Amino acid sequence: MSMSMTGTGTTVSHTAADMSRWAGRAEPFETARACYWYQLAQPYTFDKTSQHIGLIGFACDQGVRRNQGRVGARAAPPLIRQVFAALPVIAELQQRFDGQLPALLGDAGDIHCHDNDGFAERALEEAQLKYADKVSHIIQQGGLPIGLGGGHAIAYGSFLGLWQALQQTDTTNDTDALPRIGIINFDAHLDIRQSDVATSGTPFRQIAEHLGEQGQPFNYCCIGVSRFSNTAALFDRAEQLGVHIISDEECTNKKWKKIAAQIASFIDDVDIIYLTIDMDCLPSSVVPGVSAPAAYGISLAFVERAVKLILSSGKVKVADIAEINPTFDVDGRSCKVAARLLATIIEQHLLITETH
Numbered sequence: 001m002s003m004s005m006t007g008t009g010t011t012v013s014h015t016a017a018d019m020s021r022w023a024g025r026a027e028p029f030e031t032a033r034a035c036y037w038y039q040l041a042q043p044y045t046f047d048k049t050s051q052h053i054g055l056i057g058f059a060c061d062q063g064v065r066r067n068q069g070r071v072g073a074r075a076a077p078p079l080i081r082q083v084f085a086a087l088p089v090i091a092e093l094q095q096r097f098d099g100q101l102p103a104l105l106g107d108a109g110d111i112h113c114h115d116n117d118g119f120a121e122r123a124l125e126e127a128q129l130k131y132a133d134k135v136s137h138i139i140q141q142g143g144l145p146i147g148l149g150g151g152h153a154i155a156y157g158s159f160l161g162l163w164q165a166l167q168q169t170d171t172t173n174d175t176d177a178l179p180r181i182g183i184i185n186f187d188a189h190l191d192i193r194q195s196d197v198a199t200s201g202t203p204f205r206q207i208a209e210h211l212g213e214q215g216q217p218f219n220y221c222c223i224g225v226s227r228f229s230n231t232a233a234l235f236d237r238a239e240q241l242g243v244h245i246i247s248d249e250e251c252t253n254k255k256w257k258k259i260a261a262q263i264a265s266f267i268d269d270v271d272i273i274y275l276t277i278d279m280d281c282l283p284s285s286v287v288p289g290v291s292a293p294a295a296y297g298i299s300l301a302f303v304e305r306a307v308k309l310i311l312s313s314g315k316v317k318v319a320d321i322a323e324i325n326p327t328f329d330v331d332g333r334s335c336k337v338a339a340r341l342l343a344t345i346i347e348q349h350l351l352i353t354e355t356h
């Protein structure tokens with residue numbers, strides 16, 4: 001474990017995969033087709049790997065605290081993993097990767113941010129950098145990093161990891177040669193707040209500024225935006241930044257074909273995608289365990305359908321799932337939904353991945 005002190009009582013650390021979390025049903029009397037994810041996951045090998053997926057936790061909620069939200073999200077990564085571990089591996093994947101499945105999924109452990117109720121210490125920023133290093137490393141090894149939040153401040157870390165990986169692979173140092181980055185966020189909130197510190201409500205404004213300083217365009221599509229969860233000031237900023245907004249009401253009332261065409265057109269205009277799912281895009285009846293529950297929300301069926309469409313582009317280079325707060329969960333249902341979306345991302349990614 002690597003650990004560093006960032007202020008009084010504040011620590012940021014990385015812990016390696018805890019394989020005891022990867023457990024599930026034992027079925028000795030079934031055929032080999034009774035296969036679960038817990039049987040396949042292995043510790044992520046940072047030195048040399050052919051693993052296609054690297055799961056990395058961001059156990060941090062200082063951004064939520066700074067954003068005046070309800071803390072608790074830092075407990076989520078191991079719980080989401082644990083529920084995902086017990087899900088079965090679908091038949092299509094078993095057929096496709098016959099015999100190779102155990103080499104596909106790596107658990108890269110967790111970045112922890114213990115801020116001890118501190119507001120001002122720079123633990124969040126350090127946690128974002130440490131997390132970004134892992135994300136970048138996994139991308140450079142050819143894998144898809146999937147971040148497990150933590151608060152939505154994970155988004156700035158995921159983006160930084162992608163950015164670092166692009167810088168490493170761009171030998172020309174020519175920013176014009178960089179691929180066009182698209183960001184797709186499922187969220188009731190725009191998360192482009194103006195603030196003197198980074199929070200869970202600022203990541204996409206920070207990304208916009210970062211890209212602006214580098215002379216790069218900010219291509220941001222936010223799906224599930226609620227008019228009751230964002231101020232006019234935020235909608236003004238979204239307009240200035242050219243954000244593609246698909247509201248929660250559109251997701252519900254418009255025909256799927258129209259929404260799919262909007263998403264597809266956004267995807268067509270970029271080369272690579274960062275996909276992030278803030279779990280508060282779903283209704284509070286489906287996902288009660290978040291800092292800011294949604295009264296309306298968009299359906300799980302819609303989110304899954306859209307996530308599959310986005311993954312099928314083959315452009316997603318990093319993904320994350322954020323804002324699950326186990327303190328407010330009911331019977332583990334929010335973690336269960338997060339685990340289902342995690343499985344959807346993993347399945348879709350592996351189904352479009354070339355076999356060696």
Ligand SMILES: N=CN[C@@H](CCC(=O)O)C(=O)O
Nearest residue numbers: 067068069152189200201292
């Ligand atoms: N990451 C979430 N951010 C939301 C939280 C809203 C709230 O706490 O009510 C936001 O800042 O808009």
Ligand SMILES: [Mn+2]
Nearest residue numbers: 188189278280
């Ligand atoms: Mn949100």
Ligand SMILES: [Mn+2]
Nearest residue numbers: 152187191278
């Ligand atoms: Mn958010």
